[in-house]
Amino acid sequence: MKCVGEASVSERTKGAPQFDAEFRERLRDLLKWRRDVRRFRRDPLHEGTIERLIATACLAPSVGLSEPWRFVIVEDEARRSAIRQCFEDCNRAALDMQSRDRAALYAHLKLAGLDDAPCQLAVFADRATAQGGGLGRLTMPETLDYSVVIAVHTLWLAARAEGLGVGWVSIVDPARIAAILDVPPHWIFIGHLCVGYPAQDDDTPALERQGWEHRHSPSATVLYR
């Protein structure tokens, strides 16, 4: 006796891709060379690039299949300038919080590619979406935001695989960014991305190169219970 469910399972599994050791090695290279890019060349992206990367980002998982990601491509010079000002104000406040010797280093770090990156993309989570029927997020509504974060990471990796760099700007006031971009009130700001061709490739984080911080051993982050 043949079970319909089983038949359709094997039907689905049949076309599944097999990933070999070489692919895994390249994937590891991608993860190692990803980088949070701060220095960009000014060359524009080819037309349609960011829309294509956004479509890839939408392959990300989302809680209850809610797909809460919302992307704002920021092209208007006045809005870009307002975002830059928002970053500068918040960066100054952050600098004031640092101790004197750290502050000198902090001020030296080039923290945003806002001036050079040809493409700016603000990313939001639609906290009011009905899609997904609320599944999976009753006890943890923040999983909506997490879904958007994973979409950003997906875009980031896809961009790097095309030789493009992404820089995530987080030193901004979320409410002010939402106002500048005139988005619906239930959209929660997740991050502002600079996208463009990196001035250089690197397998070491800029903050580590510049002596701000170094990476620690993965085993130090693991507990057994």
Added chain:
Amino acid sequence: MKCVGEASVSERTKGAPQFDAEFRERLRDLLKWRRDVRRFRRDPLHEGTIERLIATACLAPSVGLSEPWRFVIVEDEARRSAIRQCFEDCNRAALDMQSRDRAALYAHLKLAGLDDAPCQLAVFADRATAQGGGLGRLTMPETLDYSVVIAVHTLWLAARAEGLGVGWVSIVDPARIAAILDVPPHWIFIGHLCVGYPAQDDDTPALERQGWEHRHSPSATVLYR
């Protein structure tokens, strides 16, 4: 005249991997076939697999290089049982929130691989970490949590590239999970992962196959400003 900075830039860029069209195609396959796995085979993982995947996850970006991810490998039967009970209680409450016809479907969805997956991994964000000196997170402390979410996604992709599946359980009470696992009080629960060999491969989300929700067009998520 040669500038030292420029020399070291070209030195770094020289060893950078080039990703070709074939790799990008396979990466797209990986993203398309990732899946949030609910049905696992019971076969154990090879020794050291989860630790290796965690090490790969630590290649994720983190705000200010804070590396706030903390992983708890849950092996103790009593703790696993308590987590399962937590899921059941929260799942029942979630079911009560759904309308009658949705509830029948909801109850039918197999929402957790907690019974079958050989490996369970709870993931937390250390909100009190001093690493990174607070850089980048003054206005948006939630970027610490986002860093951990990206580490989870990194692990997820690396696992899938080895033929392993990950299922993210979010229908739990974060405080109760933290208590069950006896973690430091400043660790914020991000998600509970089931890891193992999937019962099947698929390029369509389980929730879409089962008629819960369908994916929408990426272009509907984009605004221009």
